[in-house]
Amino acid sequence: MVRLIARRLVLGLATVALVSLIIFAGVEALPGDACTAFLERDAQGQLLENCRRDLGLNRSAPRRYLDWVANLLAGDLGRTANGQRPIADLVGPRARNSFLLASIAALVGIPLAIVLGVITALARDRLADIWLSAVAILAMTVPEFVSATVLLLVFSVWLGWFPGVVLVSADAPIAALLPQLVLPVITVTLVLTAHILRMVRSSVIEVMGSDYVQMAVLKGVPYWQVVFRHVLPNALLPAINIIALTIAWLLGGLVVIEIVFNYPGLGRLMIESITKRDLPVVQAIAIILALVYVGVNLLADLMTMVLNPRLRTHHGGRR
């Protein structure tokens, strides 16, 4: 077990290292660099050379990669392309905002999805299942910008309950952000709930058809005990990984929603930086997101291992 965890950790770190290399190589392969982007039309002659010297861009690519990695390890994300702000100052509050949005959506959406998923599975092919499943598929297929726009129209424009766009700055206190969060959270929750619900539903249905559930029924175990003792622990195990993927997606990938609601999160910062060709920032966000993905998946794997006796007692698997 300890060896297994150690192996997963090493693998995770290797993944992050590989991703950092790919990100660096990708940014490197783009035409131009931070100086050409910053100096724009003045990017020539002495001015460009000075800039490159200041930012250390005149050194070899492997050298710059190693410097970047060394700084990252020391917790230094570097400075923006114009050299005026530390990237950490820029990214920090926005990461907090993204995390806030993601965690609220996850706290609402995941339990909701599990409960609804189990209900649809148990009421398979009955009215509750048909309706909930239909709504779920709708929520999955309608793009976020459409549902976001509809929500805006209804709750912000017609009813005027919630603000339409977020107008506070990125580093505003959480209390100021909260009322602005309602509509984005609803939009995200819709998609997230639908995905996990479908997954939980099919998993529960599969387990309900298994030999051991039939055995439990024929052992005289009352229905709800069958569900809670025999079905759910087995059905929810495979859901953990899907939930992890969804959380990772929440933490980094809410670009569209953040743009629609003008929400100051990581996704929007990424888009803005790309437009401004602020490559150091793009690079920094990319590596943060890679870390989040690897970390969350690692956590999910560990959780499955802890909860699934068949993985936990791996050595006994072929007895």
Next chain:
Amino acid sequence: MTAPALIEVRDLSIGFTGRAGETLPVLRNVDLVVGAGETVGLVGESGSGKSTLALAMMGYLKGGLRVLGGGTRFRDRETFRLTARALQTMRGGDLALIPQNAGQALTPTLRVSALIAEALRLHSRVPAAAHHARAIELLAQVRLPDPEALLRRYPHELSGGQQQRVAIAMALAGEPNALLLDEPTTGLDVTTQAHVLELLRDLAARTGTAMVYVSHDLGAIARVCDRVVVMYAGELVLDGSARSVLRAPAHPYAHGLVASIPRLGGSGLPRAMEGRPPPPGGAGVGCAFVDRCALAVERCRAARPALDLVLDGTRSRCHRAVDAAARSARGEPASPRARASADPSTPALRVRDLCISYARPRVLDQLLGREPDAVPTVDGITLDVARGETLALVGESGSGKSSILKALAGLVTPRGGAVALADGEALAPSVELRTPAVRREIQLVFQNPDESLNPRHTVAEILAQPLRLYFDLDAEALRERSAELLERVRLGPHYLERLPAQLSGGEKQRVAIARAFAARPSVVLCDEVTSALDVSVQAAVLDLLDQLRAEARVTYVFVSHDLAVVRALADRVVVLYQGRVCELGPVGAVYDLPAHPYTEMLLRAVLEPDPDVAPSLLGEDVVERAPPARGCPFQRRCHRRVGEICASESPPVQLGGDGHQIRCHRPLAELARLQALEAPAASAPPESAGNRGDGR
């Protein structure tokens, strides 16, 4: 049957709605009474409705099924009218199920302790504080060693035999009056099966628990049950004492079924039954068996026979029951095997010192080019198989028989040793490195045709693949050759356009065999080819394999766990334990005097479909996970252990006559003498009725 009725099934019909909206019955007018303390065997082939009937006794119907008429009663209460609460009290309480494949029937996330405690909480008055002690008692009752440690385990940490025993302990927790056993030993090794059955027999005798034992295995039924009920196409066709049903069945189907079982004692192939049972709703107005019946007369087509009392308490659903019983009593000789064409002077397959290890070398060892030091799974296999010979590899799970087959086929790369065909040139270890010519020579037939045939390819496409690969044939020739191949496996050319899903199990396996023969191989490797088939189908496939061998003079390497099948089909047999050869020799010699203690243990544990032949259990059914590093592979379980030498030195090869060899520290003559001394108990003639009382 003076005992009061416990389970009563009256005129029960169960069915489902077909695609066209018609009602298709899977059970038709079943009448059956099980008295208190009675042990009743429910026999039939797949699709006969035996499991449906057993589950109906618990008031349970699988999805889509519904009761069409009649009902079942347990203790004078209508099972299908019970409330959910009453059903819960009955199931697992007074009437408990022991499931097929306990490995899948035990909830994987619950420990053994939780599973048993659940049954105790629901169905006994044992207070929660005493659950632990009672669970230990139950596990000891099913003869599980170290119950304390076992309770803390999860189901996947147990062996198949242990899982089955836990399931039995779980069923016993509610102190039931009746047990339903749904193929409880299918999938277990011979010795494990024998041990579990002895346990069940003992339970029935000691506690007076009634048992309904569902199985396709007449050997197991003969061992446990007083009464046997035979099902065919959803009907109960024969109901009588175990002795009358197995010795002189008063129904032609039961007669065919009994005759199609290969026996340890007899040589030659068992008789196959022609045809196959009608699908649900496919039986006409007459008898459901009429199309396959040798005794059928005009009346059989016109009217469905009733289940009538024929003689001494036997009920038979046959117009000619008396004739059928008379014919059965005369018996039918097994058909002799096709003329042996084995020619020992020209080995078709030579194996030298084959060694297989699944231990993956560690990264460091790989870098340094070191050999992994684990004890190999299979070691020291040296064999010559003659052209036209059938060599069988037998042993329990973990004996390495399938690994050897895979190594011969090149699917597993052996750690050492050499394999050669008739020309004597060593073959490349893995199939990727072998030339097409070599690949053509060695073909493989798998255990389960459902998995080895591509479900989206028609039979024509399946057969065309090897033909295209190895022979340059045009479309015309391809078709001709495919039709010819089908002809050889006794299937008409109209099968060419069918998909595997449109074939029965036996037909699928015939197509798989035809595919192997399409390559015109010299060696065919058969991996448990009949174990997924019903007995009557198995008999036909065995017959086919033997015919093909004689016609094409191919060599078979035949892997099986079924010792009676091996006896019927093989010329020579290799007995393997933990990947090492224990005994090797002509089947006749090995079966008549199983000299090696392991062979002896295996053969004595085989269940014969005869109520008067008792298996004898030598040693415990321990499960070993790895072979010992030194000495005899069988040292830990051997009942004839000499002493320290067994653990320290590899046993020498002793030669009997006729190529018979065994590896044991005890001299061959001594082993024979020891067995002869113990013989009266072990292999009593049928007249003296084994150790089973006649009076029951």
